[in-house]
Amino acid sequence: MTTSLVTGGAGFLGSHLCERLLAEGHAVICVDNLITGNPANIEPLTADQRFSFIEHDVTVPLHLDEAIDNILHFASPASPIDYLELPIQTLKVGSLGTHNTLGIAKAKGARYLLASTSEVYGDPLVHPQPESYWGNVNPVGPRGVYDEAKRFAEAMVMAYHRTHGLDTRIVRIFNTYGPRMRPRDGRVVPTFIQQALDGEALTVYGDGSQTRSFCYVDDLVEGIWRLLMSDTNDPVNVGNPHEMTVLQFAEAVLELTGGGGPIHHKPLPVDDPKIRQPDINLARALLGWEPQVPLRAGLERTIAYFRELFAAVPPAE
Ligand code: NAD
Ligand code: UDP
Numbered sequence: 001m002t003t004s005l006v007t008g009g010a011g012f013l014g015s016h017l018c019e020r021l022l023a024e025g026h027a028v029i030c031v032d033n034l035i036t037g038n039p040a041n042i043e044p045l046t047a048d049q050r051f052s053f054i055e056h057d058v059t060v061p062l063h064l065d066e067a068i069d070n071i072l073h074f075a076s077p078a079s080p081i082d083y084l085e086l087p088i089q090t091l092k093v094g095s096l097g098t099h100n101t102l103g104i105a106k107a108k109g110a111r112y113l114l115a116s117t118s119e120v121y122g123d124p125l126v127h128p129q130p131e132s133y134w135g136n137v138n139p140v141g142p143r144g145v146y147d148e149a150k151r152f153a154e155a156m157v158m159a160y161h162r163t164h165g166l167d168t169r170i171v172r173i174f175n176t177y178g179p180r181m182r183p184r185d186g187r188v189v190p191t192f193i194q195q196a197l198d199g200e201a202l203t204v205y206g207d208g209s210q211t212r213s214f215c216y217v218d219d220l221v222e223g224i225w226r227l228l229m230s231d232t233n234d235p236v237n238v239g240n241p242h243e244m245t246v247l248q249f250a251e252a253v254l255e256l257t258g259g260g261g262p263i264h265h266k267p268l269p270v271d272d273p274k275i276r277q278p279d280i281n282l283a284r285a286l287l288g289w290e291p292q293v294p295l296r297a298g299l300e301r302t303i304a305y306f307r308e309l310f311a312a313v314p315p316a317e
């Protein structure tokens with residue numbers, strides 16, 4: 001049986017990925033220190049004998065006896081408020097965590113896939129962003145801890161590929177949303193949904209003219225699966241090119257929840273990218289992939305998840 005190790009597997013994306021890998025017939029080892037993850041995300045998977053969970057910080061070396069065919073490195077704080085609160089852990093998991101997991105891949109002869117990010121493009125000067133764009137990142141700004149950790153991780157992955165012949169993949173993930181996001185992780189999707197469902201004002205940062213392009217989690221996981229199965233070593237963008245302003249996004253959430261108070265503007269965070277849209281021509285050509293779930297359908301599923309969650313456990317302040 002194929003065995004895949006997923007770091008950060010108890011997080012939002014990692015748990016969906018574990019589920020998909022099990023569905024593809026893999027045995028799955030999930031490694032997570034639960035720093036931003038949630039055991040409830042993987043609880044339903046624990047009934048499957050092919051699934052195992054190791055609570056471990058991947059910045060510390062890990063020794064595993066079993067054969068491993070794939071390593072998918074998803075461990076990292078991912079929301080701006082998480083990585084601003086955990087700057088050193090974020091730098092360490094992108095650097096030491098990537099080095100340690102590449103070491104496991106080399107020892108086991110495993111394929112390696114890095115979860116990188118659109119943040120490697122920083123506040124982009126090229127629009128939409130193709131993989132060939134080198135980015136516009138402030139290394140010493142508050143977001144630098146995340147952006148530079150991921151840029152270092154990409155460089156490390158390419159070095160292991162070139163030096164040791166490791167079979168590697170890099171996925172540059174653009175804003176992805178869906179069930180199992182943490183209600184208070186501060187990212188715009190769970191924040192606006194929670195605020196709207198609780199009848200609070202939606203907190204739009206700045207004038208809300210900055211843009212993002214939101215991808216539903218099932219589409220992302222399909223793109224990652226296809227990338228893993230491909231023979232592409234260079235980075236590939238996976239995201240939904242449907243771009244909108246944050247203000248338009250707030251209006252969509254208000255319409256679909258039928259709730260929420262007025263929009264309340266707050267200061268724009270430092271170095272918040274003004275525009276973001278993936279150029280997905282490479283993913284289309286190499287993987288035959290493009291997103292299938294329109295924003296409305298994805299948001300309806302996500303809102304239903306949060307309604308159910310809040311009915312069971314009201315969000316903590
Ligand atoms: P998340 O916070 O839900 O998941 C991250 C997981 O990594 C958590 O379970 C956390 O406990 C774990 N983790 C963090 N540091 C660790 C360490 N040192 N050792 C072991 N586990 C550790 O976030 P997510 O949105 O699921 O993001 C997953 C990955 O995808 C991250 O690498 C992130 O950078 C990348 N990504 C996500 C998005 C997105 O829109 N969701 C966009 C770009 C990139
Ligand atoms: N944002 C906002 N209100 C919030 C949270 C975020 O207006 O309560 C904005 C944020 O400034 C950014 C966009 O929404 O322009 C997306 O933010 P998020 O934290 O989801 O991800 P980012 O793309 O910045 O990593």
